[in-house]
Amino acid sequence: MPSDTAIKEPGAGRRGRNGSSLFDADFLKKLETLNLIARQLVRGRRAAMRPSIKKGASIEFKDFREYSPGDDPRTVDWMAYARLGELFIKLFRQEEELDLWVLLDRSTSMNFGEPNKFDHARRIAAALAYIGMSNMDSASVLPFDEGLAQGMPRLRGKGPVLRVMDYLEGLTTAPATDFEKTAQMFMSRVRRPGIVVVISDFYGLQRARAGLDRLRFMKHQMHVVQVVSPWERDPPLRGELKLVDAETGQQQNLTITDGLLKKYKAAYEGLSTDLRAYSMKYSIGFDQAHTDVAFDEFVRRVLQHGRLLA
Amino acid sequence: MTLLAPWALWFLVVAGGVVALYLLKIKRRSATVPALDFWLSLAGQTKVHTLWNRLKRLLSMLLWLVIVTCLILALGNPILSLGKIKPRAIAVVIDNSASMQAIEKDDGASEGETRLALARKAVEEISRGRPVADEWLLIEAGREPRVLQAWTFDAKAVRTAAGKVTPFGGKGDVAAGVELAGQLTAGKNDPCIVVISDGAAGSVQQLATSNPGLIYWPIGTSTDNIGIGQLAVRPHRQNGNYQALITLVNASDVKVDTSVTLEVDGRSQSVELASIEPGATWEKVVAIEAPTGGVLRASIDRADALAADNEAYAILEPIRPAVVWLVTPRDSAFFFEQALGSMNELVWAEESLTLPPAQFAAAWDAAHAASKPAEAQPGTNNTASIDTTIRKPDLVIFNGWTPDKLPAIGRFVVVNGCPAELGTLGGEIAEPSLHVVPRPHPLMQHVTLQGARVAKGEKATLKQPARVLANSADGDPLLFLVDQPSRQVLCLAFDVVASDLPFRNAFPLLLRNTVSFMHEEAPSWLRSGYAVGETVRPVRTLPANTTKLAAKALSAGKQVDLDLPVKDGTFTYDGTFTPGALRVQVGDEASFAAINIGDEHESRIAVAAAAEDPAQKLGLSRGLLGAMPWTLLACVAAFGVAFEWLSYHLRWTE
Numbered sequence: 001m002p003s004d005t006a007i008k009e010p011g012a013g014r015r016g017r018n019g020s021s022l023f024d025a026d027f028l029k030k031l032e033t034l035n036l037i038a039r040q041l042v043r044g045r046r047a048a049m050r051p052s053i054k055k056g057a058s059i060e061f062k063d064f065r066e067y068s069p070g071d072d073p074r075t076v077d078w079m080a081y082a083r084l085g086e087l088f089i090k091l092f093r094q095e096e097e098l099d100l101w102v103l104l105d106r107s108t109s110m111n112f113g114e115p116n117k118f119d120h121a122r123r124i125a126a127a128l129a130y131i132g133m134s135n136m137d138s139a140s141v142l143p144f145d146e147g148l149a150q151g152m153p154r155l156r157g158k159g160p161v162l163r164v165m166d167y168l169e170g171l172t173t174a175p176a177t178d179f180e181k182t183a184q185m186f187m188s189r190v191r192r193p194g195i196v197v198v199i200s201d202f203y204g205l206q207r208a209r210a211g212l213d214r215l216r217f218m219k220h221q222m223h224v225v226q227v228v229s230p231w232e233r234d235p236p237l238r239g240e241l242k243l244v245d246a247e248t249g250q251q252q253n254l255t256i257t258d259g260l261l262k263k264y265k266a267a268y269e270g271l272s273t274d275l276r277a278y279s280m281k282y283s284i285g286f287d288q289a290h291t292d293v294a295f296d297e298f299v300r301r302v303l304q305h306g307r308l309l310a
Numbered sequence: 311m312t313l314l315a316p317w318a319l320w321f322l323v324v325a326g327g328v329v330a331l332y333l334l335k336i337k338r339r340s341a342t343v344p345a346l347d348f349w350l351s352l353a354g355q356t357k358v359h360t361l362w363n364r365l366k367r368l369l370s371m372l373l374w375l376v377i378v379t380c381l382i383l384a385l386g387n388p389i390l391s392l393g394k395i396k397p398r399a400i401a402v403v404i405d406n407s408a409s410m411q412a413i414e415k416d417d418g419a420s421e422g423e424t425r426l427a428l429a430r431k432a433v434e435e436i437s438r439g440r441p442v443a444d445e446w447l448l449i450e451a452g453r454e455p456r457v458l459q460a461w462t463f464d465a466k467a468v469r470t471a472a473g474k475v476t477p478f479g480g481k482g483d484v485a486a487g488v489e490l491a492g493q494l495t496a497g498k499n500d501p502c503i504v505v506i507s508d509g510a511a512g513s514v515q516q517l518a519t520s521n522p523g524l525i526y527w528p529i530g531t532s533t534d535n536i537g538i539g540q541l542a543v544r545p546h547r548q549n550g551n552y553q554a555l556i557t558l559v560n561a562s563d564v565k566v567d568t569s570v571t572l573e574v575d576g577r578s579q580s581v582e583l584a585s586i587e588p589g590a591t592w593e594k595v596v597a598i599e600a601p602t603g604g605v606l607r608a609s610i611d612r613a614d615a616l617a618a619d620n621e622a623y624a625i626l627e628p629i630r631p632a633v634v635w636l637v638t639p640r641d642s643a644f645f646f647e648q649a650l651g652s653m654n655e656l657v658w659a660e661e662s663l664t665l666p667p668a669q670f671a672a673a674w675d676a677a678h679a680a681s682k683p684a685e686a687q688p689g690t691n692n693t694a695s696i697d698t699t700i701r702k703p704d705l706v707i708f709n710g711w712t713p714d715k716l717p718a719i720g721r722f723v724v725v726n727g728c729p730a731e732l733g734t735l736g737g738e739i740a741e742p743s744l745h746v747v748p749r750p751h752p753l754m755q756h757v758t759l760q761g762a763r764v765a766k767g768e769k770a771t772l773k774q775p776a777r778v779l780a781n782s783a784d785g786d787p788l789l790f791l792v793d794q795p796s797r798q799v800l801c802l803a804f805d806v807v808a809s810d811l812p813f814r815n816a817f818p819l820l821l822r823n824t825v826s827f828m829h830e831e832a833p834s835w836l837r838s839g840y841a842v843g844e845t846v847r848p849v850r851t852l853p854a855n856t857t858k859l860a861a862k863a864l865s866a867g868k869q870v871d872l873d874l875p876v877k878d879g880t881f882t883y884d885g886t887f888t889p890g891a892l893r894v895q896v897g898d899e900a901s902f903a904a905i906n907i908g909d910e911h912e913s914r915i916a917v918a919a920a921a922e923d924p925a926q927k928l929g930l931s932r933g934l935l936g937a938m939p940w941t942l943l944a945c946v947a948a949f950g951v952a953f954e955w956l957s958y959h960l961r962w963t964e
Binding site: 109110112113117201203204232235237239240241242243244245246247248250251252253254260263264267268 | 338339340341342343344345346347348349350351352353
C-alpha cells in the first residue's frame with residue numbers, strides 16, 4: 001500500500017538527507033527569483049487563464065445557438081431576435097485553470113548519491129509547485145512508489161508554499177516503485193488534462209514507459225525529469241565487492257573490472273538516450289537534473305526553454 | 311639444491327596465509343547501488359556456486375601458492391650442486407694496487423671499468439656461485455695486507471666488504487696478503503686462498519705454482535700502458551742546476567713513440583721524445599735549470615689503460631752555497647780563509663763568519679734563536695729582504711780549539727783537536743805521516759795524501775764509532791769521520807797549518823769535498839721520496855716543544871694546506887693516495903718529499919694467465935640455462951602474477 005506522510009506545521013525542521021537544511025532561506029530566495037523569471041516569460045499573460053474548447057462564461061464571444069428551454073435568458077441575443085424573430089443565445093468561451101501535477105518518485109533508489117538524488121528531486125518539485133501556484137495555476141505534488149500516494153491537495157497562490165515544503169520535508173522513501181500502477185491511479189483520480197511533471201531516476205524504464213503511455217493518452221502535457229547523480233555516471237567501484245540493492249536490499253558478490261565498468265557506463269548512457277528518444281517521439285519534454293548542478297539552475301533552464309509555461 | 315639464504319624459508323608462513331585467505335574468503339567490501347539488477351544484467355552470469363567457479367577459485371589459490379613459493383625460493387638464493395662440492399674455508403685476497411686501477415676497454419663485457427671494479431664483481435660471482443655454505447675471509451693486498459672481513463659464513467658480508475675496497479695508488483704486496491691468508495686459514499676445514507689480481511707482474515702466477523691451495527683469479531686483459539718507472543733528481547752544485555733521471559716503461563705489445571714533459575712549479579722545462587720497444591724501458595738524464603728549486607713534475611700525455619703512472623714528482627731543493635763558520639785564533643785564520651775563499655760556488659762568503667773561540671757560543675745561540683729563511687740564493691732579488699741577523703751555519707770548522715761540548719745537531723770539522731765526547735788525544739805520534747785507508751769515500755775523492763807528513767799529530771782514542779779515513783804509520787787514526795743521525799764530525803788529529811806543503815796543497819780539496827759532502831747531506835725531516843700509500847713520518851724526533859706543523863701537499867694537481875699534529879716528537883701523514891709532493895715546515899726549516907708509485911712493476915699491467923680455470927677449480931655453479939636459479943624463479947613468479955591478473959579480469963563474478 002502506498003504510504004503517505006502527515007503534513008507538518010510550516011517551518012518545522014526542514015532537514016535534508018545529510019542533515020543539512022533542505023528548504024532554507026536561501027532556497028526561498030532562489031524560489032522568488034525563479035518566480036520572477038517565470039512571470040517575465042508569461043509576459044503579463046495570466047498563465048492560469050487558458051482558453052478552453054469548452055464553452056462557458058467569459059467576455060470572449062465564441063458562437064450562437066438556438067434557444068432551448070432552461071437556457072439563461074440573460075444570454076439571449078435580443079438584437080438577433082429583432083432582426084430574425086427567432087431566439088438565439090450567445091455562447092462565450094469558457095476559461096479554465098490549468099493544473100500542474102508533480103509526480104515525485106520516492107523509491108529507495110532515489111535516496112542515493114552525494115548530493116542526494118531525493119533531496120534534489122524534492123527541491124525541484126517544490127520549485128515547480130511554487131511557480132505553478134504563484135502564477136495562479138493550481139499545483140499539487142504527488143509522490144509515488146509502488147502506487148500513487150495521497151499527496152497534497154491542489155493549492156494555488158503563494159500562501160501555501162510553506163505547506164508544500166513541509167510536506168516534502170517530511171517525505172520518506174519507500175522500498176519499490178511501479179510507475180505503471182501509479183499512472184493508472186493518477187488517471188482514476190485526475191480526469192482533466194493538465195501539465196504532468198514526472199521526476200524520477202527511471203531505472204526500470206519499460207514499466208515507466210507503460211505508465212507514460214497511459215498519461216499521454218489522457219491528453220496531459222507531459223514532462224519527464226531524470227535525476228542523475230555523478231556517482232551513477234562514473235561509479236567509483238573497483239575490485240571484489242558485495243553490491244547491495246538500495247531498493248530491495250538484495251546482495252550480490254561481483255568483481256568490478258575495467259571492462260565491466262565500461263559496459264556499465266555505456267548502458268547507463270543508453271538508458272538516458274532511450275528515455276530522451278521516447279520523449280522526442282511523443283513530444284514529451286525531457287530534462288536531466290544532475291545533482292551536482294544547483295536546482296535553481298536546472299529550473300531556470302527548464303523555464304527558459306518554455307516547456308512548462310508554454 | 312642449497313639455499314644460500316635459508317632464512318627466507320620463514321616466509322613460507324605467507325603461503326599458509328594465502329591458503330587461509332582462500333579458505334576463509336576475503337571479506338568483500340560492501341557497496342550500495344541504486345539498482346542492482348542493472349549491474350547484474352551487465353555482468354551476465356550471476357550464479358555463484360557453479361562447478362567452474364569453484365574450480366576457478368581452487369586454481370587461483372594454487373597459482374598464488376606457486377607464485378609465493380617461487381618468490382620465497384628466489385629470496386633464498388638457491389644454488390644447484392650435484393652433491394660433490396663440500397663447504398670450504400675460502401680466503402679471498404683482493405689486489406688493489408696501482409695496476410688494478412687500469413681501465414679495461416678492449417673487452418666488451420667490461421666496458422670502461424677499472425680492474426678493481428671487476429675484482430669486486432669477481433668476489434660477488436665467487437661468493438654467489440658456491441653451491442654450499444662456505445666460510446669466508448677477505449684480505450686487501452695493498453702496501454700492507456689488511457683483513458677487510460674476518461671469517462664469516464655470511465657471503466653477503468664478504469660482498470659488502472669487497473664493495474668498500476678502495477684503490478691503493480702504490481705498489482701492492484700480494485705475497486704478503488697470501489702469507490697472511492695462509493696464517494689465517496691454518497686449522498680451517500679444507501682451506502683455499504683465492505687471489506683476485508691482475509697477476510702483479512707475474513708474481514701471483516709464481517705463488518700459485520708453489521702453493522697448490524692457491525687459486526689465481528685473473529682480472530683484466532689490457533696491456534696498453536706507458537708509465538714513468540723512476541724520476542730521480544740530484545743537484546749539480548758546481549753547475550748550479552739539477553740532473554733528473556727519468557725512466558719510462560713500455561708495458562704494451564707494440565713499439566710506442568711518446569713524449570715526456572718536465573715542468574717545475576707548472577713551468578715547462580723540457581719535453582723529451584721517447585721511442586720505446588715493447589716491454590722495454592727508456593732512460594735519460596735531463597738537466598733542469600731551476601736554481602731556486604721547486605717541484606719537478608714529469609708527465610706522459612697519453613691516454614692509456616693506467617693513468618696513475620703517467621706522472622711522477624721530484625723535489626728540487628734550492629741550490630744554496632754553504633754558510634761556513636771558521637772558529638780559530640786570529641793568527642792561524644788566514645790559511646783557512648784563503649782555502650774557503652777559493653770555492654765561491656760552494657761557500658756563501660757574505661754569510662760565512664770567522665770567529666774567535668770566545669765568541670762561538672754567543673754566535674751559535676744568536677743564529678739558532680733567529681728564524682732567518684735559509685733558502686734564498688745570494689745574488690738574487692731575495693737577498694734584499696735578508697736581514698742582518700746571523701745565519702745558521704751549515705758547517706763549522708774548529709781550528710786548534712774545541713768547545714767543551716759540541717752542539718747536538720750540525721756538521722763540524724775539528725782541526726788539531728778532538729771533542730771530548732768523541733775521543734781523547736794524548737801522546738804525540740813519532741812518525742806522523744798519512745796512510746789513506748783504501749776504502750773509497752767522497753771526502754777523499756781526488757785527494758792523494760799517501761805518505762804526506764803532518765805536524766803535531768796525536769794519538770786519538772775514540773769513544774764513538776767512526777769511519778777512519780787516514781791513519782798514521784802505526785795505525786793511529788789521524789783523519790776520521792763520526793757520522794751520527796743528526797751530527798757529522800770530521801776530525802783531523804794534527805795541525806794543518808804546520809804540516810808539510812803537500813798536505814797544505816791538498817787540504818783545500820779535502821775541505822771542498824767536506825763542504826760539498828756535508829752540505830749535500832744536510833739533515834732533512836723527511837725522506838726525499840715516499841711511495842704512494844706509504845705513511846709519511848719524520849726521519850728523526852722533532853723538537854720537544856713542537857705540537858703542530860704546517861704542511862702543504864700537492865696531490866692530483868691541487869695544493870692543500872695541512873696542519874699536522876705532533877705527538878711524542880713525531881707525526882703521521884696518510885694522504886699519499888696519488889703521486890705528488892709534500893712540504894713540511896719545522897721551525898724555520900722546510901723539508902720536502904716527493905710521492906710516487908715508485909715501482910715499474912705496477913706499470914707493467916699485462917695480466918698473467920691462470921694455469922687452469924679458477925671457476926672450475928672453485929666449483930662454482932653456473933645455474934640453469936646460463937642464469938642463476940633465483941632469476942628463473944623470479945621470472946616464473948612474474949609470469950604467474952601476469953596470468954593471475956589476466957584471469958582476474960576475465961573473472962567478473964564469482
